[in-house]
Amino acid sequence: MSSSPHHHPGVGCVELSFEWPDGDRLFTNLQVSFGPGRTGLIGLNGSGKSTLLKLLAGELTPTGGVVRVSGAVGYLPQDVALDTGLRVDEVLGIAGIRAALRAVQAGDVREQHFSTIGEAWDVEERASGVLDDLGLGHVGLDRTIGEVSGGESVLLRLAALLLARPDVLLLDEPTNNLDRQAKRRLRAAVAAWPGVLVVVSHDRELLTEVDRIADLRDGGISWYGGDLTAYEEAVAVEQEAAQRMVRVAGTDLRKQQRELVDAHVKLARRRRYGQKMWDTKREPKVVMAQRKRAAQVSAGKHRIMHEAKLAEAEERLAEAAEAVREDDEIRIDLPRTAVPTGRTVLTARELRLCHGAQAPGGFDLHGPERVALVGPNGSGKTTLLRTLAGELAPLSGEAVVHVPLRFLPQRLDLLAEESSVVANVARFAPGSTNNRIRAGLARFLFTGERADKPVAALSGGERFRATLAALLLAEPAPQLLLLDEPTNNLDMASTRQLSTALASYPGALVVASHDVPFLESIGITRWLLLDGALRETTREEVRAT
Template structure:
């Protein structure tokens, strides 16, 4: 008898946050075998849906069922105990300890029970680590000795070892360098079973079998990878825009016909009044004529008004089908740095944790610098040192213009304060109206600006943090961003690119997202690898 295929089914699902903010209402979804890319705007509920399926959250109504399968889940924000050993993080420490005890001569029954049939657990664990590029770490090192990217791969290794039937990945390439991303791509390519991945990583989404587009608490399905989705969506949007034009023309026609009908009725009314005044017809005939004209006028008004209402409804439906993912529109003239002006000077800088910049290094004028390198090379450490958060071991770092730093963890925001209150902290002399007017350009309009920062989605939180820094007073003329596209959907990445188009100061961006770096007009590529040296985008793509 064949084994039934594994499916995830969400039926009549509803979920709201404790503050009452709704996420899903009567939501339905069925996901079968294969690789599914789950995409959608930030705040649409992608991460929440994965947490519901994984059992981390409980729906207020409805059911989630998984047929014949265990679920493995890699969260977006992975937190591991730094004191854990690798074998503990992999979940094999008990079996491994029993194996070693048996090898040492302990033949107790409980030891054999702990091992079960898993006699090759160490070999499988090491092979899985090696598959993900972690073969060098062994099983006895602690989490605290590993970089953030290595921890993500370690968690993925634990999931692969557990062999779940359903694998849920939430932004798995965040914090991974290009080498580590390649390892993860290979693991995804080799996956058999149900895989649901939330990601903004184009290369990863090119590897899926289907795209599930989550929007307005419902899912639209598209066969194929991201490129096939974008082609299908473009065709849909072209058709939707055509329907809008047709519906607009229909509304104009109905308005014109209604106006013409009203003119005709007005003429008839004037004619009837003249006849009545001249008394050319008997009173009873004129009364009947008047009643007939009034009834006819009423029917005409109802008919044309109904047609106009129907045309407007068709226009509303057509407009709703056209996507309007607002872009950030903002002018930042006070961020301008003139060519040749000194911005940053590094002199024989040795950083905490071993990274260093030998000799002197200078940034002048509005340069746009991409800071690249392997996980653990020291990119974040360098940015934190420049921001004054870490003291250098030796040497000097001198920033000569107003500077702002946006870290990966986005902790520049106070979760208890609203968006507008957070921005006001960075511009204390600005009026409330001025702050709100400028926030509207970052798509925080009306009540959205009054939401507590702690309730924002990842993309919304990033947008609020970016607004706080770019609208700060004095205006930053050096802006440093650490992995800014982490947790951002593709629409939010476009918004970030638009905002940076308006920025006229010097820019340093640490990122593994080469397509994003190329889109923001990088003028200089710097590789941190035991030192700091100039490189190229092509070398970054092929050499890391």
């Protein structure tokens, strides 16, 4: 990694190549530069977004090429657990300065304390201000990480970066596991960032705060001005043009195929005519031999010309098809998962959960209802789902499920890593035939060799689809699905596929999520807020929180 004076802060790479120890190559001669402003870095799961951020941050070493940095870089990785024994001021990187301040205030005037403090005499006030901005004003500097929630620890790591004031800020999926209020505060911090910012995210609301979109695809980056909405509009125009080119190229290819067939028919007729002339010997042999040779040369040229045109047409079609993005959709038109209207699906009465959350009066679920379970981090949504799924016993009350159900937890650890997708689904449906399982997997975009891949070799999006397939193709067919933060770590294409899939699922749903646009896309019919107690709410109220 090389650095230069930061008159113009930025980060980028020149002819960067990177491959993993197993030989899997992600980048070859990648050229990219991120300058002032906010950039949203998006791409499919497995395209290398997080790896690129680690390379830019110096966490990984390129196989080839160079990373160039101008200015100080701050990096917020995805899902890095902090030591629960750390104090908040240690996470913020100001513990040493605070200790020096205390020493000076106590009368210790050794030079080392003044050297440690430098210009940071107001560091505690600045730290408190940053924590307030992120909604962490209640978190004291002497508290330990073990006393704060997972979402708060993410915001604390961001607070440490904001306090350090780097020239370049790199954020990797910062809104994962954050509740609505925390997401809103993070969006405000992103919107107010004055320097260079690159954020990897699939969060639609966060991506409305960026100035440009960088789309990482097939080892290269395409740039789009504006936020996510502008990007999607531009891609829609591009894809319409690409589809049109495919149609034009396909029409031309069929024309060239017809012309080649016609040419072969004409040449066959000429050969038959020449043979007839030879057989009847109407002309001298010398003349006939000359004509035959000329005809063969002409036929050869004719055939080569048409074959060349056909090859060109095939190449044009292939090039046009490459510009069209795969937008395959998962289909869950599984009739055995349907729930009749009015059928009682779930009954919960006076539940008191393991961690103290309560559902006074309980609630019922009827027919193919679609329930969104919302609430702040730590309110007990996962605990409630696990209780409904029968994984946890309530402290009191009862939850009775009247139809077959399946639970998709946040951690996608239901599948055996070394087994194939087919073998994993077979575990959930032991009475099903191989052909039936493969036919079902095709609905989830696992066809042929894809269905035989081991789970360990799947990308994040593929792993999610495989887990969803295993649950939905299970026996008995689930008529109630419980989903816990299903869009965490899914790219936007996979989220779109999941939305389409759940829109066609005819059973009942209970989905815990902070992702309101996703919940709206799957046709939620009821909104339940869990925050100390469980109560009915509205989409408008959830959006306002």
